[in-house]
Amino acid sequence: MKTLSALLDDTKSLLAPLKVHAPETILLSRAVAAIKRDVQKVDVEQTKALQLRVADLIRNSQQTSLSSRDLKDSCRTFFHPPHAPALQSDLRETLCDQVQTLQKRSALFALLDAYLDGFETSDEAIRWLAERLSQITSSWPWRDTDTWPEKIANFDLLSPDLAPLRLADEMLTSTHDQRRILDRAGLDTDGRRQGGLGLAAFIAACQQVRLLKGGTAVQPQKRLMDWASLSSTSLAYPTAWPQFAGALFEPWSSREPSPSHRAVLLDRAMAFAGDPRITPQRWRPVEETAAGAYAIILRWLTQTSVRQFFDIVSETMTDRPDMWRERRAFWEEYLDANQIDAAWVAFGSDGARRADRAARKSGDGSLSKYGRLSSGSGRTSQHAALIMTFGDTTIVEWSHNGAWNVWTRGDQGHPPLFRHNGHARPDYDPSELMGAPTRGPHMSGWQTKLARIISNQTGRRP
Numbered sequence: 001m002k003t004l005s006a007l008l009d010d011t012k013s014l015l016a017p018l019k020v021h022a023p024e025t026i027l028l029s030r031a032v033a034a035i036k037r038d039v040q041k042v043d044v045e046q047t048k049a050l051q052l053r054v055a056d057l058i059r060n061s062q063q064t065s066l067s068s069r070d071l072k073d074s075c076r077t078f079f080h081p082p083h084a085p086a087l088q089s090d091l092r093e094t095l096c097d098q099v100q101t102l103q104k105r106s107a108l109f110a111l112l113d114a115y116l117d118g119f120e121t122s123d124e125a126i127r128w129l130a131e132r133l134s135q136i137t138s139s140w141p142w143r144d145t146d147t148w149p150e151k152i153a154n155f156d157l158l159s160p161d162l163a164p165l166r167l168a169d170e171m172l173t174s175t176h177d178q179r180r181i182l183d184r185a186g187l188d189t190d191g192r193r194q195g196g197l198g199l200a201a202f203i204a205a206c207q208q209v210r211l212l213k214g215g216t217a218v219q220p221q222k223r224l225m226d227w228a229s230l231s232s233t234s235l236a237y238p239t240a241w242p243q244f245a246g247a248l249f250e251p252w253s254s255r256e257p258s259p260s261h262r263a264v265l266l267d268r269a270m271a272f273a274g275d276p277r278i279t280p281q282r283w284r285p286v287e288e289t290a291a292g293a294y295a296i297i298l299r300w301l302t303q304t305s306v307r308q309f310f311d312i313v314s315e316t317m318t319d320r321p322d323m324w325r326e327r328r329a330f331w332e333e334y335l336d337a338n339q340i341d342a343a344w345v346a347f348g349s350d351g352a353r354r355a356d357r358a359a360r361k362s363g364d365g366s367l368s369k370y371g372r373l374s375s376g377s378g379r380t381s382q383h384a385a386l387i388m389t390f391g392d393t394t395i396v397e398w399s400h401n402g403a404w405n406v407w408t409r410g411d412q413g414h415p416p417l418f419r420h421n422g423h424a425r426p427d428y429d430p431s432e433l434m435g436a437p438t439r440g441p442h443m444s445g446w447q448t449k450l451a452r453i454i455s456n457q458t459g460r461r462p
Contacts, residue, residue, distance in 0.1 A: 047080050047081075047082075050070075050073055050074070050077065051074070051077065051080075051083040051084075051085065052083060054066065054070055054085075055083065055085075055091055057070070058090070058091060058094050059090070065098055065101075065102060066098060068104055068106065068107070071095065071098055071099065071102070071107045072106045072110050073110075075095060075107045075108075075111040075114060076110040076113070076114060077114070078092070078095070078110075078111060078114040078115075078118070078129070079114055079118035079125070084125075086118070086128075086129065092125070092128070095111075096111070096129075099136060100135070103141060108137075109148075111133065112133065112148065113186075114129075115129050115130065115133060116157075116186055116187060116196065116197045117191075117192060117195035117196055118196050119163070119195065119196030119197035119200055120196055120200065121160045121161060121164060126160055126196075127160050130158045130159065130160050133158050134158045137149070137152060137158070148186070150184075151184060151185055151186045154166075154185075155170070155184075155185045155186075157186065163197060163200075163201070164197065164201040164204040165204050167181075167185050167201035167204075168201045168202070168204035168205035168208060169208075170185075171205055171223060171224075172208060172209070172220045172223050172224065173220075173223075178223070178226060178227055178230065179193075179230065182230075190230075193230060193231075193236070194231060194236055194237065198236075198237070199239065199240060202227060202236070202240055202243075202244075203237075203240050205220075205224055205227065205247075206224065206240060206244055206246060206247040207243065207247075208220070209221060209247035209251065210246045210247050210250045210251065211251075212251045213251055213254070213255070214251065214252070214254075214255040215255075216251075217251035217252075218257070218261060221248060221261075221265070224244075224247055225248075225264070225268050228244060228268070234268075234271040234272040235272045241272065241285060241286070242286050242288075242290045243290070244272075245269055245273075245283075245286040245290055245294075245297075246289075246290035246292070246293045248268065248293065249265065249269075249290075249292070249293035249294075249296040249297055250290070250292050250293050253292055259364075260363070262300060262364075263362060263363050263364035263365075263366075264363075266297070266300065266301075266364065266365065266366050267364070267365050269297065270365060273286075275369050275420075276294070276297060276301070277301060277342070277369070277417070278369065278418055278420050298342065299338065300366075301366055301369075302340055302341075302343045303335060304366050304367065305343040305344055305345050305370070305386070306331060306332070306335050306340065306343050306386065306388070307335075308345055308370070309343075309345045309386040309397075309399075310324070310327070310328040310331075310332075311358075312345075312347065312351045312354045312355055312384065313382075313384050313399040313400075314328075315354060316350065316351075323442060326442075326447070327442065330447050330450075330451075331388075331397065333462035334390075334454075334460070334462045336462070337461075337462045339390065339461075339462060340388050340389070340390065341388075341389045341390060341391065342388070342389045342417055343386060343387065343389075343417075344370070344386075344387045344417040344418050344419075345371065345384060345385070345386055345387075346370065346371035346372065346373045346384065346385045346387065346419075346427065346433065347370055347372060347373060348372075348373045348375070348379065348380060348381040348382055348384060349381040350380075350381040350382045351381075351382065351383075351384045352372055352424075355367055355368060355370055356368055369420060370420065371419045371420055371427035371428050372425065372426050372427045372428070373385065373426060373427075373429075373430055374429050374430065376429065376430055376431070377429070377434065378430075379402075379430040382399075382400070383398070383399055383400060383430070384398075384399045385397070385398050385399070385428070385430070385433045386398075387415055387417050387433065389417065390454055390457070390458045390460055391458045391460075392408070392409040392457075392458075393406065393407065393408050393409065393454065393457045393458050394406070394407040394415060395407075396415060396433045396434075398433070398434075401441075401442075402434075403434075403439045403440055403441050403442070404439060404440060404442070404446070404450060405434060405435070405436030405438070406436050406437070406438040406450075406453055406457075407437065407438075408437070409457070413436075415432050415433050438453060
């Protein structure tokens with residue numbers, strides 16, 4: 001068996017097993033060459049050993065200057081543990097002095113890259129290095145082809161307070177390709193884009209978007225979501241998840257986005273953290289630091305569940321549409337008044353198929369999140385149940401001729417919300433959602449009776 005190295009050197013052998021005509025190998029050859037160049041650049045010396053050896057040379061040797069390689073590698077690992085030169089005043093002073101005196105281009109570029117990678121506005125070492133780099137670059141013998149002076153000037157790169165804001169503003173407001181913008185700021189590799197300055201700028205952009213209201217947020221949110229997708233993961237900056245969630249939802253605290261934009265916002269958030277009703281632990285940082293955003297997504301998902309229940313059942317419940325309209329009108333009054341804390345639908349198999357079809361057609365993944373009802377207890381595949389909470393009170397509304405059921409504080413057997421196994425297996429037995437201590441049919445006057453119960457137990461009115 002050939003080794004990977006041998007196969008990379010012999011692309012014809014690599015492609016030989018293919019059953020179809022082999023594509024042109026130029027791009028593959030270039031990729032192989034790039035891999036080899038990167039391998040040759042790797043220093044076999046451990047970072048720890050390098051840092052200890054260079055520190056010894058600076059402190060204990062009569063040698064006046066470091067070799068070009070030691071200087072470059074020390075600048076490259078300026079912020080790297082375990083013995084980061086940036087945190088040792090004598091070492092960082094000496095390294096920067098030698099970069100300035102010897103004018104080694106590779107060392108300066110390594111130091112600039114280290115600054116961008118390790119960037120953090122409030123970090124003392126970063127602020128110190130920014131000041132030194134400003135001194136060094138102001139008198140550097142730049143070549144005509146060097147792009148660093150333009151990058152530094154255009155984005156205030158050596159101003160820790162301004163750089164993230166300048167980059168964030170450009171990423172949100174420009175119509176240019178975002179990768180090219182990041183390239184122009186010196187963030188020209190995937191790793192560097194996700195480094196310190198990239199993260200700080202992304203957080204700054206999130207903070208800007210969070211302050212917008214309603215429709216003014218739509219385009220900036222689209223740019224922010226595109227930025228978050230520049231990596232192969234669902235969120236390029238996982239540590240900025242609470243800020244990202246805030247930027248997606250807080251602008252809609254008093255207004256509603258279009259259904260299509262709302263579906264996009266929900267999809268992007270849940271692609272990273274899942275449905276907050278099913279995976280609440282992933283949303284805990286948002287709940288703790290961006291409570292407004294957390295409340296909004298829960299409100300939207302509650303609205304989705306309630307309206308989905310009535311939409312799906314109305315497709316099959318055609319014998320008494322008048323009765324179904326009455327129930328919908330009653331519960332939507334509470335929904336529109338934000339009196340329902342949470343809601344969850346349990347569908348029989350027919351309703352489940354309809355819900356999945358609606359999710360695919362609309363692009364709203366939240367429609368595919370529901371519980372499944374097993375058969376039995378007189379319920380068919382077309383039956384569905386809507387589980388709602390009002391404070392300590394749980395109410396289950398059934399489709400078709402099913403009764404309404406109320407469990408109040410102190411009652412046993414409150415049915416749980418948000419069961420969803422994701423494998424087309426039943427989540428609820430119908431008996432769990434029936435037989436409450438307080439229940440009744442949808443006969444004349446049922447709205448008045450049920451509204452009185454809700455008011456007495458919770459103080460809530462539509």
